[in-house]
Amino acid sequence: MNRRPTLLAALALTATAALTLSACGSDDDSPSKDSDAIAGADTGGKKSASPTPSESTSDGRPKITFPADAKNVFEDGKTGDPTKDEILADSAAGINAVDEAIFKGSTGTEALGFYNAGKSLSSAITYAQRYIDANDTWTGETRYFDRKATLSGAKKAYVTYCSDESKSYIKNKKTGKVDKSPATSNSYVLYNAALTKNAEGVWQTTDIVSKRGAKECQP
Numbered sequence: 162m163n164r165r166p167t168l169l170a171a172l173a174l175t176a177t178a179a180l181t182l183s184a185c186g187s188d189d190d191s192p193s194k195d196s197d198a199i200a201g202a203d204t205g206g207k208k209s210a211s212p213t214p215s216e217s218t219s220d221g222r223p224k225i226t227f228p229a230d231a232k233n234v235f236e237d238g239k240t241g242d243p244t245k246d247e248i249l250a251d252s253a254a255g256i257n258a259v260d261e262a263i264f265k266g267s268t269g270t271e272a273l274g275f276y277n278a279g280k281s282l283s284s285a286i287t288y289a290q291r292y293i294d295a296n297d298t299w300t301g302e303t304r305y306f307d308r309k310a311t312l313s314g315a316k317k318a319y320v321t322y323c324s325d326e327s328k329s330y331i332k333n334k335k336t337g338k339v340d341k342s343p344a345t346s347n348s349y350v351l352y353n354a355a356l357t358k359n360a361e362g363v364w365q366t367t368d369i370v371s372k373r374g375a376k377e378c379q380p
Contacts, residue, residue, distance in 0.1 A: 350372065
């Protein structure tokens with residue numbers, strides 16, 4: 162079982178209507194089997210946990226930590242353009258922040274709302290909470306590649322990228338059981354994200370759509 166099917170449904174429902182991907186040139190046809198369980202970004206009336214204290218890096222940004230058995234690998238982070246490199250770095254941090262919330266069992270982590278905002282944050286909370294409620298996490302390695310940043314003015318940008326989930330698996334926290342189902346074409350996902358630079362200079366992910374099984378991302 163791939164570890165992100167509910168993420169795709171959650172993000173697609175909240176982002177598709179609002180996000181125009183003229184700069185990215187992609188539409189969304191991600192699976193909808195979970196859509197009836199997610200009403201927009203509704204978290205079922207549950208309140209998110211209060212932010213928990215966390216370490217900060219030298220530039221004051223929250224430090225994101227993963228367990229030893231899980232890793233996200235990001236390729237193509239150096240473009241030669243300092244601004245695009247910053248955008249790609251903050252985009253990667255936004256992805257890591259969602260996974261950290263799953264690992265810590267809390268949607269109140271500092272990094273989640275630091276790197277994600279708007280519809281993307283609401284969807285990320287919904288997604289992480291479903292893992293938490295199911296007592297699930299994930300293990301293994303997810304690779305992000307073909308990452309490209311496109312600027313649209315001084316404070317708006319778009320990022321497209323692929324993910325390879327063939328080596329990451331859902332793990333139940335209580336039993337320790339890992340679902341190592343074989344990889345399929347659905348292990349590869351194309352993402353189109355919109356980012357906005359906030360007053361603190363952070364490129365926050367604000368909207369995102371995805372296409373599971375995208376041919377552009379398959380080997």
